[in-house]
Structures are given as C-alpha cells and as structure tokens.
Amino acid sequence: MKKLISILTCLIISTTICFSQGTNPESKNAKPGVIDQSIKIETDQIFNKLIDIRRDLHENPELAGKEMRTQKIIAQYLVNLGLDVDTNVYGHAVVGILKGGKSGKKIVWRSDMDALPNDFADPVAFKSKTKGVQHGCGHDVHMAIGLGIAEVLSKHKKSLSGTVYFVFQPEEETFIGAKGMINDGLFSKIHPDEIYGLHVSATAVGQITVKPNEMFAYQKRIRIQLKKEVSADAAKALSNKIYSTLARATEGSKPWDLQNVVDTKIGIGSPNTIYKDYLIMDQSFTNYAKNDTRFLEAYIYETNLSNVKNIIPKVRQVIEDSGYKEQLLSISYIQDNPTVINDEKLTNSAIKTLERIYGNDVVKTDYGQVPYFNDDFCYFQQKIPGVYFILGGSNFAKGVIAMNHAPNFQVDEECIRIGVKCFSSLVVERLSKN
Known part of the structure; x- marks a missing residue:
C-alpha cells in the first residue's frame, strides 16, 4: 500500500477512541456449504504453519526490486502444492497456476511482496534482521494469506471449476510492480476474468471492509x-x-x-x-x-x-x-497515479457471498475514501474487473494496532485465518458462476 506523505510515520493511534470490535465470521445466520465447512477445517489445520511463514518473512524483509529470497520461498511452497509455477513474468514475481478438474472461470488472487525502507519501533519478538527494512505495511501477512488460499484450494483441485492464478507481485511500495507485470506480458500468458486482493489495515480483526467504486482518494x-x-x-x-x-x-x-x-x-x-x-x-x-x-x-x-x-x-x-x-x-x-476502483457488480456479489457463508456481520460497508494511501492493484483493475478488500488486523483490547507505515505497527495474526477461510470460500463461489 503506497503512502505518499511522511506525516503518518509519527502517527499515534489512541486506544481511548471508541473503536468497533471485530467479529468472528461464524455467525448464527451463516449458511456454509459442505465445501465451506471443509475450508474452515483445512484452514485451521494449516494456520500455525502460515503464522510461521509470516514470521519468517517478517524477519527477512526485502525492498522493492530485491525480493529474491521471498520469491524462492513462495515459488517452492506453490510447487510443493502441485501448482504450475512461473517466475519469468517480471522482476521477482511469482505466478502459481491451479487448474481445476473442470472447465470454468479464470480468477486471480493477488498478494504483494515487498517491504518498507524504515526502522520503526517493532514490538514483536520476530523483528526484522535487516537494518532499515521492515514489513511495516503487512505484505508478509498478505503473502501468508495468499499461500494459505492456494493450499486450501489445492485440496479441492478435482472439484474446482476453472483456474485460479496466484499472483505474487513485487514492487508495490514503489507503485511500479503491477504495471511492470502487465507491460511484461502477464495477461498474454494468463487470461483471467476477475481479480481479487486485500490489504490488512487498522480496522478490527475479523472485519472485512469493502465498497464499490473508489476505495481511496x-x-x-x-x-x-x-x-x-x-x-x-x-x-x-x-x-x-x-x-x-x-x-x-x-x-x-x-x-x-x-x-x-x-x-x-x-x-x-x-x-x-x-x-x-x-x-x-x-x-x-x-x-x-x-x-x-x-x-x-x-x-x-x-x-x-x-x-x-x-x-x-x-x-x-x-x-x-x-x-x-x-x-x-x-x-x-x-x-498522478490512478486509484483503486472496485467493480460494482463483483463487489456486491462478493458481499452477498461472504455474508451468506459467514454471516451478516463479517462484512462492514465502507462509506468513505481514505487519504494518503493507494495501491497499484488499480493497474490490474484497469485490465480486468476486480475487488480490493480491507482486512482488519487490529485487536484494540490487546493494544495491537495495525496502522500501516507507522511506528509499532502490529497485526493480530488471527486475521490470517479469517482471510484464508473467507476468501477461499469466495474464490470457490466465483469459480462456479458463469
């Protein structure tokens, strides 16, 4: 997530403000199907592994254009799942290809890879080992969620209708990675119908926030x-x-x-x-x-x-x-960068799907447009319709505040479980829609 002014580097979030608390996406009004119940179980089974991966990536962050180690870890993980893997698209990008057992729609799940050039206070035990470089925006969490979705869906490969492309994109913080992948022929290699992605944020853990049209100013x-x-x-x-x-x-x-x-x-x-x-x-x-x-x-x-x-x-x-x-x-x-603009039809469909499976309180409507931040995900959206979600990572009761690009940025890792579970179900649902 690109931040354009330095004022946020000294921003301190006061926990005395009246914050909304996150919800567990297992409400009584939820109607999960058989595959969604399997997704929940499978997510729980790999949750600790995903935390370990996230923490390893957090300890070993790499700046935009230098994501060599990160690329190797992601590529090997996807290969181990049995996916076809392409690392010859742009820079240190990785594209994992999961082909379902039946023909159908083609969907992209995108995760960004690069870290920030900063040395902010980091209160976690698994601090960055690289001076002046830090995952202070949550891309380590995004990658863990992307890998988790890939692993869960790979277990349902035979029953999936269509193809899922897991695009791990470098150089988001410099706002050039998405455009670079497109210019280097990403969409001449793959021909997706839809694209989805997320960003962890300071909203409450368990809460997914989204709206049609512009997400940022x-x-x-x-x-x-x-x-x-x-x-x-x-x-x-x-x-x-x-x-x-x-x-x-x-x-x-x-x-x-x-x-x-x-x-x-x-x-x-x-x-x-x-x-x-x-x-x-x-x-x-x-x-x-x-x-x-x-x-x-x-x-x-x-x-x-x-x-x-x-x-x-x-x-x-x-x-x-x-x-x-x-x-x-x-x-x-x-x-003069473009901004993230969510496809209205896909956004409304995604909201209905998530609420039906995980309950009416899992998705919170976004009524505004946040200043200062942006994401080069917008370049993908210029080519294919897509939706960009905000995933809550704060746990205010524990003093965990996921304010991106700010000192003491922390994430409640429960958001990884929620992200894998919810968005695995969403992708499966979208694959089944003609």
Missing part, C-alpha cells in the same frame, strides 16, 4: 513554477491562499487525521463518515528556488473524480487573481 502532487523574482515569502503567502481556496471538508471535521479512520461515529464504517466529499492538501507547500525558477509543490487528495479536472484551473485562477499572472510559468501534476 485520488492522489495528485502538483507543481507550480513561477519566475524567480517571486520571493519565498510571497510564494508562501500565495500557497496559503491556494490552500484556503481549494481545501474542502465537512464543517468541523479533520479527514487528514487518520486516527479517526476506525472511529465508530466518524470513521469509514459509519454513514456519517468524515472521509467522503473532501479535498485535503498539504497546508505547507514545498517552497524552493532552482536556477531562475521558484517552485511550489504539494500533495492533493480529492474524493470526487469530477472535481479532479478543475483543480489546476482553480489554482491558476487563484494565482492570477493574486496578481502573479505574468510570473506564472506552468502548473502541472508531477505525480
């Missing part, structure tokens, strides 16, 4: 170039005016404050969430001079796609109204 980094005759102080005053003109949020709310994301009253799980209909941006622009040019740069996060096209014209208007029309050289985006 649209992220832009804008650059304004002025003639050098504009002083640093004048440029700062101009940036303040741009901020006050463009910034938008519900009155009294602070969508830039991520400790509110899991709050039951105003977080993403509430219809009254503050994480919708906003434009937030860096209040303090990067302000510097180089050669004969004054530069102003800032990150912008907008929830409404229809508003994105108006950002640069509005900035231009503020600059001109402020008397700097003759000093303005250019306005452009120097970072």
Whole structure:
C-alpha cells in the first residue's frame, strides 16, 4: 500500500477512541456449504504453519526490486502444492497456476511482496534482521494469506471449476510492480476474468471492509513554477491562499487525521463518515528556488473524480487573481497515479457471498475514501474487473494496532485465518458462476 506523505510515520493511534470490535465470521445466520465447512477445517489445520511463514518473512524483509529470497520461498511452497509455477513474468514475481478438474472461470488472487525502507519501533519478538527494512505495511501477512488460499484450494483441485492464478507481485511500495507485470506480458500468458486482493489495515480483526467504486482518494502532487523574482515569502503567502481556496471538508471535521479512520461515529464504517466529499492538501507547500525558477509543490487528495479536472484551473485562477499572472510559468501534476476502483457488480456479489457463508456481520460497508494511501492493484483493475478488500488486523483490547507505515505497527495474526477461510470460500463461489 503506497503512502505518499511522511506525516503518518509519527502517527499515534489512541486506544481511548471508541473503536468497533471485530467479529468472528461464524455467525448464527451463516449458511456454509459442505465445501465451506471443509475450508474452515483445512484452514485451521494449516494456520500455525502460515503464522510461521509470516514470521519468517517478517524477519527477512526485502525492498522493492530485491525480493529474491521471498520469491524462492513462495515459488517452492506453490510447487510443493502441485501448482504450475512461473517466475519469468517480471522482476521477482511469482505466478502459481491451479487448474481445476473442470472447465470454468479464470480468477486471480493477488498478494504483494515487498517491504518498507524504515526502522520503526517493532514490538514483536520476530523483528526484522535487516537494518532499515521492515514489513511495516503487512505484505508478509498478505503473502501468508495468499499461500494459505492456494493450499486450501489445492485440496479441492478435482472439484474446482476453472483456474485460479496466484499472483505474487513485487514492487508495490514503489507503485511500479503491477504495471511492470502487465507491460511484461502477464495477461498474454494468463487470461483471467476477475481479480481479487486485500490489504490488512487498522480496522478490527475479523472485519472485512469493502465498497464499490473508489476505495481511496485520488492522489495528485502538483507543481507550480513561477519566475524567480517571486520571493519565498510571497510564494508562501500565495500557497496559503491556494490552500484556503481549494481545501474542502465537512464543517468541523479533520479527514487528514487518520486516527479517526476506525472511529465508530466518524470513521469509514459509519454513514456519517468524515472521509467522503473532501479535498485535503498539504497546508505547507514545498517552497524552493532552482536556477531562475521558484517552485511550489504539494500533495492533493480529492474524493470526487469530477472535481479532479478543475483543480489546476482553480489554482491558476487563484494565482492570477493574486496578481502573479505574468510570473506564472506552468502548473502541472508531477505525480498522478490512478486509484483503486472496485467493480460494482463483483463487489456486491462478493458481499452477498461472504455474508451468506459467514454471516451478516463479517462484512462492514465502507462509506468513505481514505487519504494518503493507494495501491497499484488499480493497474490490474484497469485490465480486468476486480475487488480490493480491507482486512482488519487490529485487536484494540490487546493494544495491537495495525496502522500501516507507522511506528509499532502490529497485526493480530488471527486475521490470517479469517482471510484464508473467507476468501477461499469466495474464490470457490466465483469459480462456479458463469
């Protein structure tokens, strides 16, 4: 999950906020079939093994583009399951191919592989052995879940209708791995109908959060170039005016404050969430001079796609109204990534499937769009319809807070069991749909 500003590195989540607690996806209203009951048993049987794998990956993290050891572990695991394995797609990617005993749909389950360049406080006993590198975003958990789904489904190979591709993708944190795999011919080798993936997050363990359409705000980094005759102080005053003109949020709310994301009253799980209909941006622009040019740069996060096209014209208007029309050289985006957009039909179908099998309380509706984060999973979604889930990893009663890219990031490993169980059932269900 890509984080674009450093403010989160010092974010501290207060456990005094009223958090929603996670649920065990075995509610009384659940109606699991025979295969789902087998999936539950098989998940329980391999759970401790998956924890060991996750902890080994956590102790031995590798940065984007350097996932050599990780690739070998994943490839060998999939080979041992009897899957066909391709490691010649892009970088250190791994594609495991599970062909069912019957013809049918082709589905991708994607897991990201790379770690973060940081040395944050890590309270677990199985700390990183590599200085300055850490799985502080949960990709080790994602890989364990992906391997778990592969193992569970491999036990049902003969009865499966179709093919499952387990795509282990490198270089997500640098936002280039998914595009690299596509450009290197992933979809000329495989021809999937649907794609699914997840990210562990600070929501409560046992809780799956999802919504159709945009999961995150649209992220832009804008650059304004002025003639050098504009002083640093004048440029700062101009940036303040741009901020006050463009910034938008519900009155009294602070969508830039991520400790509110899991709050039951105003977080993403509430219809009254503050994480919708906003434009937030860096209040303090990067302000510097180089050669004969004054530069102003800032990150912008907008929830409404229809508003994105108006950002640069509005900035231009503020600059001109402020008397700097003759000093303005250019306005452009120097970072303009797409965002994760869930297919509406597949999302609604997935929600119904998970609720039918594991109960109405296993899925929580996402009412907002989280700022700062993004995922290059969006590039896969541009090629095939797909759904990206948020999987809760926090256990607030135990002080375990799964706030990605932050000091003391921890995960309740029970989320691995929940992820394998729920999403194995989802994949089986989707394979059976024509």
